[in-house]
Every structure is written in C-alpha cells, then in structure tokens.
Amino acid sequence: MSEAHSEQLLGEVAALPALPGVYRYFDAQGQLLYVGKARNLKKRVSSYFQKNHDGTRIGHMVSRIVRLETTVVRSEAEALLLENNLIKTLNPRFNILFRDDKSYPYLKITGTREALRPLTGRAPSASTLFPRMAYYRGAVDKRHSYYGPYPSAWAVKESIQLLQKVFKLRTCEDTVFANRTRPCLLYQIKRCSGPCVDLIHQAEYLSDVANAERFLRGETQQVLQTLERRMLAHSEKLEFEQAAEIRNQMTALSRVLHQQSMEVGGDQDVDILAVKVLGGRACVNLAMVRGGRHLGDRPYFPAHLDDASAIEEQMAQAEADGAEAVGPSAAEAVEPGERAARRVLEAFIAQHYLGAPMPPVLVTSQPVGRPLLDALSEQTGQKVHAVHQPREHRRAWLEMAQKNAGIALARLLAEEGSQQARTRALAEALQLPDDDLEALRIECFDISHTAGESTQASCVVFEGHKLQNSQYRRYNIDGITPGDDYAAMRQVLTRRYGRIAEALKAEAGEAALPPGTEVAVAAGPDGEAEPLPPAVEDAPAVPSAPKDSGKDMPATGPRLPDIVLIDGGKGQVGVAREVFQQLGLDLGSIVGVEKGEGRKVGLEELVFADGRAKVYLGHDSAALMLIAQIRDEAHRFAITGMRAQRAKVRVGASQLEDIPGVGPKKRARLLQRFGGVRGVASASVEDLATVEGISADLADAIYRALH
Structure with missing residues (x-):
C-alpha cells in the first residue's frame, strides 16, 4: 500500500512523534477524508500505511490520501475533544457525523437578571417590572433567565401553558402590555393575572415569577411551602379571596406534580x-x-x-x-x-x-x-x-x-426506501441511467413575486435521494419589466449556468463566452455574493445547516445537473431552451412541469426542450410524486424569500412615512414612544394624541391609516 504514496508523505509519517494527538487525511482535491485521534501518533498513523488494505473501505480511503496534518495535544482527553470538534465543523468523508442543524429551544423569562442589577440613570423596562414568559431560540442575553434546553418547540409551549395555569404569568409583547386599557382574553380564562391594567400588585406578581423559576429548577416542595405560608397569612388577615386564589394555585400545582411523580422519581437533570x-x-x-x-x-x-x-x-x-x-x-x-x-x-x-x-x-x-x-x-x-x-x-x-x-x-428506513423507489421511477420515466442513482442531481427553479414587486427566483437541489437544503440558492431579480416571469427565468438560468458553461468550454479549449454575458456568482462562506450586476442573494436556505462550498458547481469540477426542472409549461421551457442554446449546453436535461387540465394535482405533464413529446406519468406515479415534492419545495422556498424581501422593502419605506403630516421627526417620536410600528398600530387614538407634535386630527388619521 505504501508504494502508492509519495516519499514526502511516507517521510512525514515516519517522523511523527510518539505523543497523543489528532491526525487528518486529505485527498488530491484538498477534501478532508478522515479525522482520527491517537494516544501514540506515530504508531497509530503508521498502521494505515504499513498493511495491505486492498479491497476494503479502509483501502479505498488510504489509496486517496496525498496529504497529512497532525496536531499534538497534552492528553487523550484533549485529543478526543479536538477530534470531535473537527469532525463536527469540517464534515470529513469517512467519519461518523451528527449534523445538529437546529438549535434547541428554551423557555425565557425576561428581565429577571436585569432586576438584580442597579439601574444606571434609566427607567426600568416593562420586562423588568413585570417579567414575561416566551418561547426562545438563539443567542443568550444576560438580562434574562433561560430554562431548558427542550427537545422540541411543543415541549416549550406545553411548559408555558402549564405555568400560565399555575402562576398566571404574562406572555404578551411589551408594546402590547404598555398599551392595554383592559385585560385580554387570557385574563378572562384565568391564564394571566392582568398586570397590564394593575389587577395584581407588582410585589405579588414578582413573587409568582420567583415561584415559577423555582418550579422550573425542580424546587417544587419549596414552592408549595411558600404558597402555603402566603395562604395562611391572607387567612389571618381575613383576606379570604386572596387566600382562595393561592389555594387554587396550590391545587393546580399539586395536580401537575402528581402527573409527573410517576415518571420522574428523584432525578432533577x-x-x-x-x-x-x-x-x-x-x-x-x-x-x-x-x-x-x-x-x-x-x-x-x-x-x-x-x-x-x-x-x-x-x-x-x-x-x-x-x-x-x-x-x-x-x-x-x-x-x-x-x-x-x-x-x-x-x-x-x-x-x-x-x-x-x-x-x-x-x-x-x-x-x-x-x-x-x-x-x-x-x-x-x-x-x-x-x-x-x-x-x-x-x-x-x-x-x-x-x-x-x-x-x-x-x-427513516421506510422513507428512504420510498424515496429511492421514487428516484428510480423518475430515472426510468426519463430514460436515464439507473446504475448510480445516488449521484442523480436535480435542480428545480421557480419564480415568485407579488404583482411584480420583490421578484425572486429559487433553485432547490435534489441529490442522494433527498433535498440538499444547504445547497439551495435565492436570486434577486432586477432590471426586468415587473411581472415578466419569462425574463426572470432567463436571468436566473443565465446566472446559474453561465459560469459552468464557461468552465466547460475552457476545459474543451474553446473560446470563453462573449463579453457582457452574465454568469452565476458564487456565494462566499458568509452567504454574501460577489457584487456583479444584477445583485444576487446566494444565501443557504437554513442558516444553521452545514454550508456547502458556496459555489454553483461541485468542487470536483464543472458539472450540469442531470435534470433541470422548470416549474412551467411550453413558455418557460422555451426560455430555458434559448438560454441553454446560447450557452452551448445540452437541451436534453431541461424538463418542464406543465399544469394539467383544470390545473388539477396529478394531471401534470412533462414538457421537454429537445423536442420530445409530452409525457403524462399518471396521478399515482412514484416519479410524479418526486417531481411534485421537488417542485413544491422550490415554490415554498421562492415564496418565503419573496415575502421576506417584500417585508424588508415595505418596512424600509415605512408605512408611517406614507401618512400625510407624519415626517421623520414625528415618526421617530411615535416609534420611540410605542417601541415600533406594531406598537403604534396597537395604540388608541387617545394614546397617539399624547405624543408631542401629534394633534387629535393627525392621531385619528394615523389610526385609520394603520387599520
């Protein structure tokens, strides 16, 4: 096996120290193959190259090794942590990898940490005076308390409902809380104590917050004892209504504890x-x-x-x-x-x-x-x-x-088997080779806009029998007549495949594309695109998902997808044919999905750019199910991007500035007073009129414009 490797690599292996550390193998393209740890680097790494592993998976990996990197550490424990940190961040080809593509949710109670710190010349916020509960996922803010993590959003919301029943803590936003004039529905159904309209004293509310936090930490018996002392104190003062409220709290809490006691035993975390x-x-x-x-x-x-x-x-x-x-x-x-x-x-x-x-x-x-x-x-x-x-x-x-x-x-095995069957059915329907379905790559495009506003194109990728959301791309469409879907499709296809076509021609020794031809722009590691007109937004669909190389073509070289799926009929396919002819690419990969009679699901037909006759797969076809799955995902991805872009544009212009009589200064005062556009929209005419410079007539005009 060592004969297939360079003298330099074998020399590096021979020179390794007999110390604990982590080693990394790379192939000729620079791809990371494997990360391993060792108590003795020299002994461990040498064993890969001193034995004959032909015909095995390890032999396949070792034959691809051209470069070695090592890191010496102080102990086996350090080696283990470094090894798994590298595996998690670098995604080597031959290691067991767990992709944590979603952060855990927490239950947040606002302002509880801030209340412990002295105020520095500023008024306390509503979140500090009357803390609220909220579902939360993201970075931690030291002003608030966080409990969890929870395995799912459902678990957080169930805990919030439980705390509402027992401790009646608020869940409303601060802007809503600050502008309430009467209690909301949650107060009516006894899920909130109504702090927004002073139906509970602040000290009592903060006591309920403290008890809720102790309950979340598992200090349930202490919570019951505290509630019992408060109930007896109210009884001694003949405050029987307050005592009854606390008794009801204790009853609800005891019911919860009884439900949990059969499961939990004495464990906390x-x-x-x-x-x-x-x-x-x-x-x-x-x-x-x-x-x-x-x-x-x-x-x-x-x-x-x-x-x-x-x-x-x-x-x-x-x-x-x-x-x-x-x-x-x-x-x-x-x-x-x-x-x-x-x-x-x-x-x-x-x-x-x-x-x-x-x-x-x-x-x-x-x-x-x-x-x-x-x-x-x-x-x-x-x-x-x-x-x-x-x-x-x-x-x-x-x-x-x-x-x-x-x-x-x-x-999972059932779903994978079903997905593989769908991939095979599609390959058979389109007469594609079925010897390596794992490598079959489909890219699907869709256009979305609202009456021509904020037009976006989406590209979703299907490969390895599943949708590859880290390779999704969105393209901002600019410089076209609003609502012209054909021009939008022409632009996105040119930008997506122009670079690949140029690379393929360069490999074949042909001339490059004519000057001025738009090409696809590669996104960088942070999801930002290089500034080439028109602007393109090449951000991955799921920010927490593992990012790909950021390029519009595989790292191994230029390669067109096996199928370019277009959500549209003859018109859209005709545009795709024009683009591919201009770029000198194979027309046989273009497939359009044309709506059937009455646009009913299951009656779609496939339209081809190379002159083949239309194909109707049948409403129960596994191939059509796969096409529908990919097309619907492209549609979803385009719509979410378009809505986000539209909201960004509309918020940037601001609804307030469109109201006659509301200039920048008055807008700033309104936003500062009510905490944002939502707060202004939820304010009454009387509240709006209390802002400096806002007359009663203007307050009425603002209210009507926002409602």
Missing part, C-alpha cells in the same frame, strides 16, 4: 440516550429530564455510518497484531453490532455536548468509555456520570427511549 443500529443506518434517541420533569425526546441520525464503521472495525482488528486500536479491545467478546452501537453513542456524546450545557447524569443503552467521560468532566467543570443497565424509574426511561429509537429508525 438527566439525559437518556438509546442507540438502535439496523440496515446500515443508526438512530440515537435523546430524551431529556429538566427540573424533575420529563420533557420528551428527539431522534438523531448519523451520516457516513457504513464507511466509518468499516474503517474503525478493521483498525480495531489490528490490535491483535500489535497496532493501537481506536475502538474496544479485540480481547473483549463484543459482537460487531454492539461495537458499532458503542461507537455511534460515543460519537454522538462527544459531538453533541461540545460547547453545549449538559446534565451531570447520562443514562445510556451502551457503556461509555471512561476517557470520554473524563474529557466531558474536564470541559464542563462538573463530574459527569454515565449509568448503563439502570434500575427503577431510570430503567423505564431507557426502555421508552429504546422503543422510540426503534420506531424512528424504522420510519
């Missing part, structure tokens, strides 16, 4: 992790207990499992020959499936809790290695325990998590 491996795929189901309450669970599915498991399994076998093993010792009588489950679990724990808060106790379906727990303890500053083969209520939790992992994995 615990994560339960169950792994299921089947059919070359795996699922890690994470269930959360926070503040003594079971909040629900969430499944995760790793990528690259087959390749990574095969490589690590083969390297583990090398221990019998004296090589350092990454996985469990070969002396252990562990089945291969069990070893794979352990590797998946440890990869998830290492990647999931990197830089994220974690509970002190993990209940796991497989044992977790001591080096990983020590590394996490060192990172978090608290002792982390992993409980395998738990008892009592923890055992019930784990069994539930294992059952949910099995259900989620079975659903």
Whole structure:
C-alpha cells in the first residue's frame, strides 16, 4: 500500500512523534477524508500505511490520501475533544457525523437578571417590572433567565401553558402590555393575572415569577411551602379571596406534580440516550429530564455510518497484531453490532455536548468509555456520570427511549426506501441511467413575486435521494419589466449556468463566452455574493445547516445537473431552451412541469426542450410524486424569500412615512414612544394624541391609516 504514496508523505509519517494527538487525511482535491485521534501518533498513523488494505473501505480511503496534518495535544482527553470538534465543523468523508442543524429551544423569562442589577440613570423596562414568559431560540442575553434546553418547540409551549395555569404569568409583547386599557382574553380564562391594567400588585406578581423559576429548577416542595405560608397569612388577615386564589394555585400545582411523580422519581437533570443500529443506518434517541420533569425526546441520525464503521472495525482488528486500536479491545467478546452501537453513542456524546450545557447524569443503552467521560468532566467543570443497565424509574426511561429509537429508525428506513423507489421511477420515466442513482442531481427553479414587486427566483437541489437544503440558492431579480416571469427565468438560468458553461468550454479549449454575458456568482462562506450586476442573494436556505462550498458547481469540477426542472409549461421551457442554446449546453436535461387540465394535482405533464413529446406519468406515479415534492419545495422556498424581501422593502419605506403630516421627526417620536410600528398600530387614538407634535386630527388619521 505504501508504494502508492509519495516519499514526502511516507517521510512525514515516519517522523511523527510518539505523543497523543489528532491526525487528518486529505485527498488530491484538498477534501478532508478522515479525522482520527491517537494516544501514540506515530504508531497509530503508521498502521494505515504499513498493511495491505486492498479491497476494503479502509483501502479505498488510504489509496486517496496525498496529504497529512497532525496536531499534538497534552492528553487523550484533549485529543478526543479536538477530534470531535473537527469532525463536527469540517464534515470529513469517512467519519461518523451528527449534523445538529437546529438549535434547541428554551423557555425565557425576561428581565429577571436585569432586576438584580442597579439601574444606571434609566427607567426600568416593562420586562423588568413585570417579567414575561416566551418561547426562545438563539443567542443568550444576560438580562434574562433561560430554562431548558427542550427537545422540541411543543415541549416549550406545553411548559408555558402549564405555568400560565399555575402562576398566571404574562406572555404578551411589551408594546402590547404598555398599551392595554383592559385585560385580554387570557385574563378572562384565568391564564394571566392582568398586570397590564394593575389587577395584581407588582410585589405579588414578582413573587409568582420567583415561584415559577423555582418550579422550573425542580424546587417544587419549596414552592408549595411558600404558597402555603402566603395562604395562611391572607387567612389571618381575613383576606379570604386572596387566600382562595393561592389555594387554587396550590391545587393546580399539586395536580401537575402528581402527573409527573410517576415518571420522574428523584432525578432533577438527566439525559437518556438509546442507540438502535439496523440496515446500515443508526438512530440515537435523546430524551431529556429538566427540573424533575420529563420533557420528551428527539431522534438523531448519523451520516457516513457504513464507511466509518468499516474503517474503525478493521483498525480495531489490528490490535491483535500489535497496532493501537481506536475502538474496544479485540480481547473483549463484543459482537460487531454492539461495537458499532458503542461507537455511534460515543460519537454522538462527544459531538453533541461540545460547547453545549449538559446534565451531570447520562443514562445510556451502551457503556461509555471512561476517557470520554473524563474529557466531558474536564470541559464542563462538573463530574459527569454515565449509568448503563439502570434500575427503577431510570430503567423505564431507557426502555421508552429504546422503543422510540426503534420506531424512528424504522420510519427513516421506510422513507428512504420510498424515496429511492421514487428516484428510480423518475430515472426510468426519463430514460436515464439507473446504475448510480445516488449521484442523480436535480435542480428545480421557480419564480415568485407579488404583482411584480420583490421578484425572486429559487433553485432547490435534489441529490442522494433527498433535498440538499444547504445547497439551495435565492436570486434577486432586477432590471426586468415587473411581472415578466419569462425574463426572470432567463436571468436566473443565465446566472446559474453561465459560469459552468464557461468552465466547460475552457476545459474543451474553446473560446470563453462573449463579453457582457452574465454568469452565476458564487456565494462566499458568509452567504454574501460577489457584487456583479444584477445583485444576487446566494444565501443557504437554513442558516444553521452545514454550508456547502458556496459555489454553483461541485468542487470536483464543472458539472450540469442531470435534470433541470422548470416549474412551467411550453413558455418557460422555451426560455430555458434559448438560454441553454446560447450557452452551448445540452437541451436534453431541461424538463418542464406543465399544469394539467383544470390545473388539477396529478394531471401534470412533462414538457421537454429537445423536442420530445409530452409525457403524462399518471396521478399515482412514484416519479410524479418526486417531481411534485421537488417542485413544491422550490415554490415554498421562492415564496418565503419573496415575502421576506417584500417585508424588508415595505418596512424600509415605512408605512408611517406614507401618512400625510407624519415626517421623520414625528415618526421617530411615535416609534420611540410605542417601541415600533406594531406598537403604534396597537395604540388608541387617545394614546397617539399624547405624543408631542401629534394633534387629535393627525392621531385619528394615523389610526385609520394603520387599520
């Protein structure tokens, strides 16, 4: 195997130190292949190049290695954390990878931290005087308190409803709170105590906030004792109505605690992790207990499992020959499936809790290695325990998590099988080769605008039997007659494929495109596009999703998609044909989706740019289902982009400035007084008239203009 590698690479391997560290392998195109850790870098890395791995996945990977990078660290714990940090951020081809494409939601209580700090010459905000509860996802603000994380938005909203029933905290925005003249519906149904119209004293409200926070931290008995003391104090003062209100609070809280007591036992903060491996795929189901309450669970599915498991399994076998093993010792009588489950679990724990808060106790379906727990303890500053083969209520939790992992994995395998069948059906319908359906790439375009305003084009990508949302692109369309969908389609196709056509011609030794031809513009790592007219917005669809290279063509070289799907009939396909003819590209890849009779779903026909006859697939065709899925996604993506752009334009111009008599100064006073356009819109005529410079007639005109 070493004969296929350069002398420079083998020399670097021979010169490696016998120290702990992390190594990285790269191929000829600079793509990261693999990230690994080692207690002894020299011994570990040498084992890849000293043995014959022909005919195996590890042999396939090693044959592609042309460059090596290493980082020496102080301990195995540091190596483990660095390894998984690099895996999570760099997405190597042959490592188990968990993509966390969505941040966790939290329950936020506003202003509670700010209330503890002295005010510096400024009036306290409504969020400080009467804190509100809110669903939250994003960066943390030190002025507020955050509880969670929660596994889903549903779990947060359920907790908010529970706290509304027991403690009656407000959930309204500050602008609404500041402009209420009578209590809202939540007060009428006993879900809010009405602080907006002074129906509760501030001290009592803040006491309810404090009790809600203690409840979220799991201090339930202390909360009940505090409420009992308040109830008795009101009774002694003969304030029986107030005492009855607190009694009702205690009853509601006791009912909640009774519902939770059967599940929780005495634990406060615990994560339960169950792994299921089947059919070359795996699922890690994470269930959360926070503040003594079971909040629900969430499944995760790793990528690259087959390749990574095969490589690590083969390297583990090398221990019998004296090589350092990454996985469990070969002396252990562990089945291969069990070893794979352990590797998946440890990869998830290492990647999931990197830089994220974690509970002190993990209940796991497989044992977790001591080096990983020590590394996490060192990172978090608290002792982390992993409980395998738990008892009592923890055992019930784990069994539930294992059952949910099995259900989620079975659903994924069924969906993947269905999606692969749809891809094959489409390839057969269009007479495309079906020997490598994994590589079949479809790009679909749609145009969206509102009466010609804020026109945007979308491009969504389907590859590997699934939609690749990190490769989605939006294009701002400018310089056309408003509402001209044909001109918009011509512009987006030229910008999308002009660069690829130029690169293909350059490879073939032909002349470049004529001067002035628009070409697609590559987005940078931050999603911004290079300034070429007309302006293009090449931002990924999901900001938290892993970003691609930011280019409109694969890193391996210029390549047209197998299918260019156009949401439209003969007219749109004709425009696409003109663009492809101008660029010198293959017309056979263009497919239009024409609405059927009466524009009914299931009656669509496929229109081709190369002169082929129309094709009707049938309403129950798997191929049509895939086309409809991709087309609908392109439509959704275009509409959301157009609406965001339209809102940006309209807010930028501001509805207030369009009102006669409202200039910049009066607009600034209104916005400052009511906290924004929404606050102004929710204000009454009398409130508007209290602003300096706003007469009663102008206040009435503003109110009518905004309603």
